[in-house]
Amino acid sequence: MNPTLVRWLQAPSIIVLFLWMIVPLSMTVYFSTIRYNLLYPERTGFIGLQNYEFFWTDPSFFPALLNTLVLVGSILVITVVVGLAVSLLIDRPFKGRGIVRVMLISPFFIMPTVSALIWKNMLMDPNNGLFAFFANVIGATPVEWLQDMPLASIIVMVSWQWTPFAILIFMTSLQSQDQEQKEAATLDGAGFWSQFYNLTLPHLARPISIVILIQLIFHLAIFAEIFVTTSGGPGVQSTNLTYLIYIQSQQAFDVGVASAGGVFAIILANIVAIFLIRAVGKTLTV
Amino acid sequence: MTDKQREHLKNRIAVVFAWIVACIFFFPIFWMVLTSFKTEAQAIAIPPQLFFEPTLENYTEIQSRTNYSKFAINSVITAFGGTLLALLIAIPSAYAMAFNTGRWTKDILMWMLSTKMLPAVGVLMPIYFLAQKTGLYDTKGLLVIIYALMNLPIVMLILFNYFREIPKEILEASRMDGTSTYNEIRQIVMPLAWGGIASTALLSIILCWNEAFWSIVLTTTDATTLTSFVASFQAPEGLFWAKVSAVSTLACAPIVVFGWLAQKQLVQGLTFGAVK
Numbered sequence: 001m002n003p004t005l006v007r008w009l010q011a012p013s014i015i016v017l018f019l020w021m022i023v024p025l026s027m028t029v030y031f032s033t034i035r036y037n038l039l040y041p042e043r044t045g046f047i048g049l050q051n052y053e054f055f056w057t058d059p060s061f062f063p064a065l066l067n068t069l070v071l072v073g074s075i076l077v078i079t080v081v082v083g084l085a086v087s088l089l090i091d092r093p094f095k096g097r098g099i100v101r102v103m104l105i106s107p108f109f110i111m112p113t114v115s116a117l118i119w120k121n122m123l124m125d126p127n128n129g130l131f132a133f134f135a136n137v138i139g140a141t142p143v144e145w146l147q148d149m150p151l152a153s154i155i156v157m158v159s160w161q162w163t164p165f166a167i168l169i170f171m172t173s174l175q176s177q178d179q180e181q182k183e184a185a186t187l188d189g190a191g192f193w194s195q196f197y198n199l200t201l202p203h204l205a206r207p208i209s210i211v212i213l214i215q216l217i218f219h220l221a222i223f224a225e226i227f228v229t230t231s232g233g234p235g236v237q238s239t240n241l242t243y244l245i246y247i248q249s250q251q252a253f254d255v256g257v258a259s260a261g262g263v264f265a266i267i268l269a270n271i272v273a274i275f276l277i278r279a280v281g282k283t284l285t286v
Numbered sequence: 287m288t289d290k291q292r293e294h295l296k297n298r299i300a301v302v303f304a305w306i307v308a309c310i311f312f313f314p315i316f317w318m319v320l321t322s323f324k325t326e327a328q329a330i331a332i333p334p335q336l337f338f339e340p341t342l343e344n345y346t347e348i349q350s351r352t353n354y355s356k357f358a359i360n361s362v363i364t365a366f367g368g369t370l371l372a373l374l375i376a377i378p379s380a381y382a383m384a385f386n387t388g389r390w391t392k393d394i395l396m397w398m399l400s401t402k403m404l405p406a407v408g409v410l411m412p413i414y415f416l417a418q419k420t421g422l423y424d425t426k427g428l429l430v431i432i433y434a435l436m437n438l439p440i441v442m443l444i445l446f447n448y449f450r451e452i453p454k455e456i457l458e459a460s461r462m463d464g465t466s467t468y469n470e471i472r473q474i475v476m477p478l479a480w481g482g483i484a485s486t487a488l489l490s491i492i493l494c495w496n497e498a499f500w501s502i503v504l505t506t507t508d509a510t511t512l513t514s515f516v517a518s519f520q521a522p523e524g525l526f527w528a529k530v531s532a533v534s535t536l537a538c539a540p541i542v543v544f545g546w547l548a549q550k551q552l553v554q555g556l557t558f559g560a561v562k
Contacts, residue, residue: 009382024409
């Protein structure tokens, strides 16, 4: 192919992605430095970093940042640990393995809004939910999940959806593990844990880091689950950064402050992205 | 007990555990489907009903009393439209990059991937205003464009990986015969890469179908997709568990089946090709 044609073929994807990145990004940065509230259109003008200051000193900011970290951290630990355990459990030939696999990964394909509603209504509802029923059966007081432990409830919901993702990835890479090596280790009398530490874990090091990084990107931006179940409450107990910014823009109509928050979220995501891109770049053979 | 017997027993226990865990994970989905065949009274009954006379009432009611079909069509149009648009842009580009890899190819791909990591909420306001200004707010066209752009980096990367697996010799031979680039793509590359393109499309459709943020923020009535329609049931006033379950079952069934079919490609796509 001649070089001109190559360039023409590549151009559309590069141009649209460049616009998709640069136009909204520069607008966000611009909005974040001006006075811009839809309720007070007469107040305008450049105000430097005041929006940022306002965002940072908002009493909701610190709880939201903390909630974001707790959400991301707990979900990561749960999904990776449970994902590892389950994928090791099914890493053996048995009858019905295909069905078990399908059952295990299905939650990942459920819409986040649907998943949120299933958990909120049919499982966690304090009056008619299944958990309340079981609590009553064993004589305990039903927990008001979304009222009393909103953050934990969201962690459970998201983990239910994302552990299957970890299982899917770990399962796939376990299949490429050298079986002869494992058999040799067994013959040499290496126990389960020694095999796990010395063979399996090193083999899974890459998939684990990828699973963690990809989840970081998605979980920093958890939105639908909060939107549908707790609306960030009670108070700000289950408000994360994404939801806080959403509230600033859609309910307080403060475009400036919301944009400052947006810039903050972008920076946070990019710190993660650098690591992810490096990890992916290593595997891309060009 | 001999070692072999012990090993066998261990395996048996592991398998039993595997089934138990699988049932736990699958239970909420099972329960949702079950509830969709109950009456509203049965759905909230205590003790929960496992055996009951199934009814199709919810499924007929959501068709007649809500705009379910409209939202389902919106979901189909935006998911397939977004995917198609992404493929149209990505196929020629990925093709050109895969067969004419240059000094910058890898950097370009990595940069594309980095745009995927831009958090949606970070560009919420600009996209919202641009949508309002251009009159695209609450239109399916807007979602098609956003979904295409959102998935373009992943689609590019997977297609690039697929195209690279096509032996270069075949192309060189056809070039000797004087085949034009257009015919080369159409007659040689496409048939060989067909499987790859189909599974890339499948992944993109799944991601679009389940997308919630933009469809909640950028639609009100006309372009509402199933994800935001389901979200509208969050209101505490109505306890329509059976109907919500019916809507949810219909909304999720096709995509869950798609997911089962595309497991392998999903792993590649979701890890940006890093795990195969």
